[in-house]
Amino acid sequence: MNGYVGITDFEWYSFLRSRPHWEEVNFWQPSAHGLLDPPPGMPFFFKLRSEHGSPIVGFGFFSWRTRLPAWMAWDTFGEANGAPERSSMLSRISRLRRDQNIDPTGKYEIGCLFLSDPVFFPQALWVKPPADWPSSGIQRGKSYDISVGEGKRIYLECQARALELGIERSAEMVMPKGPDDRYGMPRSIRPRLGQRGFRVAVGDVYGRMCAISAEHSLPALEAAHIRPYAEGGSHDISNGLFLRADIHRLFDQGFVTVTPDYQFRVSRRLKDEYENGRVYYDLEERIRRAGGIHIPKDPANRPEQELLRWHSSERFVA
Structure with missing residues (x-):
């Protein structure tokens, strides 16, 4: 089993180290090109540059990779990007990209690796x-x-350091104790996405549409939980739909639903209570004619039918 030792920005490390425990963080790179593609669950070790002595200063577990506009990376991860505010993150990106001018909108793309349980x-x-470690030639x-x-x-x-700090969850993910080995042999366990990673991953599998x-x-656009996290739902991609913000709100409130056969249904309540909603009834008819909603190509990423059944029966009011 492989792990990856990634060269880490000291400011990124210092900021995240100074805050409480993180469920997940964004290990970003200033360019969207040449993005690492590790397997989910792979240990990722943080190594500082030579001016700090090149030490390993922590680790996490890879959960998702993507390219995001810098503004979206900030809106999604906030301080989990390793910066106190958006302007400081964009300034750091600009410095690393050697840009002469800081783009205040952050419309350019950056590479993002989401790491769980850092x-x-x-x-x-x-x-x-x-x-x-080679004395030269290693960039990332x-x-x-x-x-x-x-x-x-x-x-x-x-x-051992994680256990010394009392952080057993990270250690146990890949190194359970065995009878003949203090820690046991490494094994990969797919880490769960957190709330932040869920928002991006769902958008990715739907082609951001x-x-x-x-x-x-x-x-x-927003990622919606089919079954809310607070009501026993998970941050698994199969518990997600990528929706326009207004449709997301209607979905959460039970005015619309998606059936297990991927049809879109709109409640009569929308018309009865608000004397409106034609645009949504038109969408319902359009999707019926199309044969269903847009779903991810990979069956593993499609909405779980049992969760859709739950929403249709427990949240949606026809």
């Missing part, structure tokens, strides 16, 4: 860098087999 070590617990990072050699050493030391209206204007 751990950030205080300086006293920093881990020595790989002894075989390097993969290591974490079952042998330096990769295994870093892996074990990082897990509303499943109902086919709207493509990204600022007007």
Whole structure:
């Protein structure tokens, strides 16, 4: 099993280290090109640059990769981008891109790696860098087999530090204790997306297009939970729909639903209570003629039929 040692910005690390526990963070790169594509669950180790001694200062677990407009990365992750405010994040991106002028709108794309259950070590617990790290030529990072050699050493030391800090969840995700081994052999477990990652991942699998209206204007679109998280739902992609904001609100309030056969239905209440809603009834008819809503190509990412059945029976009022 491989892990990845990624060169990490000191400001990013310092800011996140100074805050309470994070469910997930965005390890972004200033360019959208050459984005790493690791398998879900792969350990990702944070390594500072040589001016700080090149230590390993923490780790997390890869959960999702994408390219996002910088404004959306901030709107979605906020301080979990490793910056106190949007302007400081955009300024840092501009400096790393060597742009002469800071784009205040953040419309350009950046590369984003979402990392679950990150751990950030205080300086006293920093881990020595790989002894075989090349002296030059590494721009972003390097993969290591974490079952042998330096990769295994870093892996074990990082897990030990996490346990020392009382953060067992991260350690147990890939290193359960065994009878003959203090930690057990590495094993990959797919980490769950958090609320922030869910919002982006659902949009990605729908091609950033509303499943109902086919709207493509990204600022007007949102990821909806079919079964709310507060009511036993999860942040799994199969519990999501990508919807225009107005349709999302109607969906949450039970004025509209999506049936298990992917049809869009609109409640009579919309007309009875507000004497309006023609645009939604027109959408209902259009989708009926089309044979159903827009759904992801990969069956694993499609809305779970049992969850749609729950919404149609428990939330929607015909």
